[in-house]
Amino acid sequence: MPSSVRVCGSYTDMNAGTPAEALMDFTGGIHMCIQLSDPPPDLWRLMSRAGNYGALLSCSTPQGESSSLTLSPNGLVEGHAYTVTGVIQMMSRGKPVKMLRLWNPWGKGEWNGDWSDRSSxxxxxNSQDREKCLSVADDGEFWMTLEDFSKFFTDLDICGLNPNFLDEDSSSRWTTSVAEGRWVAGTTAGGCMNYKDSFWTNPQYRVKLCGEKAEKNILVSLMQKSDKRNRHLVQNLHIGFSIFEHRAHRGKFTASFFSSQQPVAQTKTFMxxxxxMELLTLKPGEYMIVPSTFHPNETASFLLTILCKTETRCYENSGERSPEPVPEVPDHIITDHVWLTRHCLNSNMADVMKVKNRPEDENKNAFFRQHSDKYEEMDAEQLQRILNEKLLKGDLxxxxxxxxxxRSMVALMDTSVTGRLNSSEFIRLWNKVVIYKVTTSTLALSCCTAFQKYSNPVPVPHTSVFYRRVTFVGQDIFFQTDVSRTGTLSLTELRNAVVASGTPGSGEPPGMRVSDDTLNLMALRYGASSGHMTLESFISLILRLDCMFKIFRQLSDGKTMSLQESEVKTSASLL
Incomplete structure (x- = not known):
């Protein structure tokens, strides 16, 4: 009993509930739920196997007009749970009759229809079957046919420690894969397939089925995990999943995939x-399972369990992805944009910025001397005033x-370890901020420099046309990915912004891979309570990612590196 209290939260929370939850909580077994309004064609064989393997079976009657437990004319209690204690077939008048024995946990109150205790x-x-099965007593136990059972009960729950009750082949060896995940509003809670623009953001899990095709060869279960300790405070969301067949593909599937593909299987309804759960028949191949809530932006944790009769490989598919495409633009602009991205925003952008910054270094030095102290150093308070009132005024x-x-910026850029920024450290910080937040005019001039440098080996548009169209690309990373034009980034836009920023400070092309878990941590650490991120928070985030990348690159020396637990904690503290 004390262990049950810990699971439910309190003695009060142990009152009421569903049989399925009780069976799973007490046994940890394999659960299967069957809606008797649409039963499988092999329902009788399934129940017989479950009985033979010692599985637990429970069922429920439909709720009446009132919420109270009301006794119906047939003797069954409305909205009440019963236990199936026997599954047997006997001969009556020369014909086989499929019979079920049920028990009312109250210990009294029985079915009074066909095959009840006093039924003729x-x-x-024959006398042997009658003596074996019939017990005329008000003990809550009674018999009824499978037809009446399907008519007067709404659902059947089966829970067994051995999954072999799922299949008639007792020699089958079922393998189990379990994955834990989370839907986070604004990031990985895209809703069902009705929401075409956001469905792709849901967690995705790849499953590879090997071996030969078999009937009912995979069971997929999706369980939501409440963050509430007390069970009476839990409000279940409407959940379900869809399964898609796919071929070799790298990274997370985007909206374009789901707009052209239909699921090969899915839950019949979101509940x-x-x-x-669903028991399915799938041929060998590669599949992707997308668990989701019905509505988007609903936060909850979940547990995805996959049981399969063949060898199965399952892994999360959110670790690598490409950014979701921005809204379509005319082809002639895309051509220029591709060229600019390749030669300005990628590895060559560093060279462009160096060319642009050389004549301005003296101006930046003069600006620094004007706003620094008498020792030509700048502390965190002075940096705050310059960023907010001078460099980024109007954008915050x-x-x-x-x-x-x-203070964090000073700590990250303070290579001299003085607690302040000198002139070179300040200019280095300034240049980084410019890269993450470049104005249209600045990038236009830089791109013209790039045009002169790369126009010979690379065919590009005419200079005048190039300069006029450069304003399209002159949007910086932050505002270009802010497609909602709110001046802040939603978590979906944040994913694209981080990917577009590339590997900070590496001089490599854009393409940073962001897992769902990492994105959620970024939003938790740097985002507002609304789930959006401002320009100042984005710059702080990218600066720290830059620092983390450099530390990792120095320690790994370009090779695979493993970290001890203490090193992981130290690295995480920097973020």
């Missing part, structure tokens, strides 16, 4: 139950950089 139909079976949405953010 018991006189149609506000703790668990939904939430009051500007906080003093804590500026």
């Amino acid at each position: 139909l018991w006189q149609t079976v 506000n139950a703790r668990e939904v 949405k939430s009051g500007g950089f906080s003093i804590d953010a500026c």
Whole structure:
């Protein structure tokens, strides 16, 4: 009993609930739920196998007009749970009859229809069956046919420690794969397939089925895990999943894939139950399972369990992806944009910025001397005033950089370890901010320099046309990915912004891979309570990623590197 209290939260929370939850919580077994309004054609064989393997079976009657437990004319209690204690077939008048024995956990109150304790139909079976099965007593136990069972009960739950009850082949060896995940509003909670623009953001899991095709060879279970400790506070979301067949593909599947593909299998309906499951027949191949809530932006944790009769490989598919395409633009602009991205925003951007910055270094030095102290150094408070009132004035949405953010910047850029920024450290910080937040005019001049440098080996548009169209690409990373034009980044836009920023400071082309878990941590650490990220938070995030990347690159020396637990904690503390 104390262990049950810990699971439910309190003694009060142990009151009421569903049989399925009780069976799974107490046994940890394999669960299968069957809606008797649409039963499988092999329902009788399934129940017989479950009985032979010692599985637990429970069922429920439909809820009546009132929420109270009301006794119906047939003797069954409305909205009540019963247990199936026997599955047997006997002969009556020369014909086989499929019979089920049920028990009311109250210990009294029984079915009074056909094959009840005092039914005359018991006189149609042989004396051995009658003596073995019939017990005339108000003990809550009674018999009824499978047809009446399907008519007067709504659902059947089967829970067994051995999954062999799922299949008639007792020699089958079922393998189990379990994955834990989470839907996070704004990031990985895209809703069902009705929401075409956001469905792709849901967690994705790849499954590879090997071996030969077999009937009912895979069971997929999706269980939502509440963040509430007390069970009476839990409000289940409507959940379900879709399964897609796919070929070799690298990275997370985007909206374009789902707009052209239909699922090969899915849950029949989204239910506000703790668990939904489907027993399916799938041919060998590669599949992707997408668990989701019905509505987008609903946060919850979940457990995805896959049981298969053949060798199965399952892994999360969110670790690598390409950014979701921005809205379509005319082809002639795309041509220029591709050229600019390749020669300005990628590895050559560093050279372009160096060419652009050389004549301005003296101006930046003069600016630094004007705003620094008498020792030509700058502390966090001075940096805060310059960023908020000079360099980024008009672009900041939430009051500007906080003093804590500026202290972190000083710590990241302070290579001389003085607690302040000297002239070279400040200019290096300035240049990084420019890369992450470049104005149209600045990038236009830089791109013209790039045009002169690369126009001979690379065919590009005419100079005048090139200069006029450069304003399209002159949007910086932050504002280019802010497709909603709110001045902040939603978490979906943040993913694209981080990917577009590439590997900070590496001089390599864009393409940073961001897993769902990493993105959620970024949003938790740097995002506002609304789930959006401001320009100042984005710059702080990218600066720290830059620092982390350099540390990792120095330690790994370009090779694979493993970290001890203490090193992981130290690295995580920098973020």
